[in-house]
Amino acid sequence: MLINELAKLSGVSARTLRYYDEIDLLKPSVVEQNGYRKYNQSDIDRLQQILFYRELDFKLEEIKNLLNDPNFEVKEVLKKQYGLLQKKRNYLDNLLETINQTINMLEGDIKMTNEEKFKVFKNKLVEENEQNYGQEIRKKYGEEQVEASYGKLKNMSEEQYEAMQQLEKQLFERLKEAMEQGDTTSAIAMEVAELHKRWLSFSWAKYTKEAHLGLAQMYIYDERFISYYDQQVGKGATLFLHDAISAYTAIK
Amino acid sequence: MLINELAKLSGVSARTLRYYDEIDLLKPSVVEQNGYRKYNQSDIDRLQQILFYRELDFKLEEIKNLLNDPNFEVKEVLKKQYGLLQKKRNYLDNLLETINQTINMLEGDIKMTNEEKFKVFKNKLVEENEQNYGQEIRKKYGEEQVEASYGKLKNMSEEQYEAMQQLEKQLFERLKEAMEQGDTTSAIAMEVAELHKRWLSFSWAKYTKEAHLGLAQMYIYDERFISYYDQQVGKGATLFLHDAISAYTAIK
DNA sequence: TATAAAGGATGACGTAACGTAAAGGTCAAT
DNA sequence: ATTGACCTTTACGTTACGTCATCCTTTATA
Known part of the structure; x- marks a missing residue:
């Protein structure tokens, strides 16, 4: 059976078969004087095997190893x-x-x-929290806790909201100081992380250090957070905050 | 800001930044006499944008087009x-x-x-059908229908099973004849497809041509079917059967 | 039988997004 | 002046082929 015949039969291209020959995945059992590749039944069988595993998204290199290993465990591999x-x-x-x-x-x-700014901001907080953390939180603590947490935020009184704003302002100031020192593990940096934790407690029903670190990591990849912190505090603030929280949660 | 600083800040490698420069995705706004790349705030902003879309698995080429198009629709793209x-x-x-x-x-x-052969074979039929077709069938007709269908197969009487075997034998014979003619759209090929349909009706609760064609297509990619049909009928039988069913379902 | 059309073969480049040397300038500090 | 850190460009490797380009056989047709 010549190369194009096998190609038609199997549905792969002739180029593919030549490539498989090249990488020693499937070599025709006969190559004639004129250089033509001849495939026989055992070649066809092997090709079928190959296509089976290829369908399952195995790499060709892996398939080669599999088929050449006389006593491989199909189940293990799968x-x-x-x-x-x-x-x-x-x-x-x-x-x-x-x-x-x-x-x-x-x-x-x-x-x-x-809508009015106040309401908007609170809703935005809820949504951002949901966006960044919703999935994991829901998995870990279930729907009720999450809804309770959001409820906490939405039902915050105006005074509480003010307190939260104050805390954030304080956080910014300490963060700026800490950054001037430059050390993300300094006592003042730990204080920053602590403040951030307290700030979080306004909207989070339950605190864990894993969740805290997770949120910090997401800050880095969210351009809205980065521009927010970097604008309020200074360039690199987001990264510094992350590193500080990272250190804080590590030692706690 | 030099290249390694930005690399650290953003978390990507310097190589990546040079690559982005090379493909005109992100060019540093300043290149000094000595060839050093200097990135400023707007570059950082752009990089943040890039990383945001990259996280969402956009291709760099797409990102470039997006960011260069002044009035692109974020929502549309997303x-x-x-x-x-x-x-x-x-x-x-x-x-x-x-x-x-x-x-x-x-x-x-x-x-x-x-276990006894008879029982084994019936169970295997159920499982193979499930394996090849379960998902799609369940989606289209719901769990009940599927279970009813399998129940049908499992509860088949021995006579019915015999009849099914007979039908399959007939199918093989006609298929062999049809293959000798070679035309997958001939009247006899259509007859084969019809027989296959009748044979299916032993195990399928409900027939549709889409399902029929879908199953035929899966035959080609399943080495067990290929070796089964090709052994019983002859080399290329699976492919021929597929083509015949394809033609059959197309004209129906 | 000459020739043209099929079909075969071997390079070799392109793909996506970088990682990883290699070889060589530049800058700050010793 | 030398060392070491940091910068540059060049270029190959990665995965699984698609797509030419060029050339050689075999088969079909005039």
């Missing part, structure tokens, strides 16, 4: 691949969530332009 | 990307299902070796 693909899917799930919530936020922003 | 990622996830879901069920089958095979 389970490993399963875990790998699961990770990929989880990653995609997160992306989808993020995009979805970003879209919602964008739509929300437009609708909200005409 | 929605498009959402759809794209959804497709990827569905694809992964399918792979995961397939692997999972293959594992189950492998484990099942071992446990089943000591």
Whole structure:
């Protein structure tokens, strides 16, 4: 069977078959004088095996190793691949969530332009928290806790809100001082992290250091946080805050 | 700000920044006499934008176009990307299902070796059908229908089972004849597809041509089916059967 | 039988987004 | 002056082929 015949039969291109030959994944059992590749039944069988694993997103190199190993464990391999693909899917799930919530936020922003500032800000806090942290929080503590937490924020009195603003202002000041020192593990840096924790407690129903660190890490990747902190405090403030929280949660 | 400083601040490598320069995605606003790249605040802002979209799995080329287009629609873009990622996830879901069920089958095979052949074969039919078709079928018709269908197969009487075997035998014979003619759209090929449909009706609760075609397509990619049909009927039988079913469902 | 059309072969470049040397300037400090 | 840190460009490697370009056989047709 010549190369194009096998190509038609199997649905892959001739180029692919030549490539498989090149990388020693599937070599035709006969090559004639004129250089033509001849494939026989055992080659076809091997190709079928190859395509099976390729469908499952195995790399060709892995497939080669698999098929050449006389006593490999199909089940083991499949389970490993399963875990790998699961990770990929989880990653995609997160992306989808993020995009979805970003879209919602964008739509929300437009609708909200005409509402009063105070309410808007509180809602925005809720939404940003949800966007950055909703998923994990919900997983860990369940719906009720999360809703309770948001309820806490939404139901805050104006005085409490003022207190929160004050605390944030204090946080900014200490952060600026800490940055001038430059050390993210200094006592003053720890104080900053502590302030941040207290500030968080206005909106979070329950504190854990893992959650705290998680939020800090997300700050870095969210351009809104970066521009917010960097504008209020100074360039690099977000990164410094993150490092401080990182140190703080590490020693606690 | 020199290249390594920005690298540290942003978390990407210096190589990446040079690459972004190279592909005109992010050019430092100043390049000094000595060739050193100098990044300023606007560069940092742009990088943040870039990383935001990169996180969402956009291609760099797309990001470039986005950021250079002065009046692009963020929401539109995000929605498009959402759809794209959804497709990827569905694809992964399918792979995961397939692997999972293959594992189950492998484990099942071992446990089943000591059972009677008759029972084994029927269970295998159920499992193979489930493996190849379960997901889609469940989506379209819901759990009940599917379970009813499998119940049908499992509760088949021995006579019915015999009839099914007879029908399959007939199918093989006609398929062999049709292949000798070679035309996958001939009257006899259509007859083969019809027989296959009737054979299916033993195990399927409800027939649709979409489902029929879908199953045929899966035959091609399943080495067990290929070796089964090709052994029983002759080399290329699976492909021929697929083409015939394809033609059959197209004209119906 | 000459020739043209199929079909085969071997390079070799392109792809996406960098990682990783290699080889060599520049700058601050010793 | 030398060392070491940091900068530059050049270029190959990665994955699984698609897509030419160029050339050689085999088969079909005039």
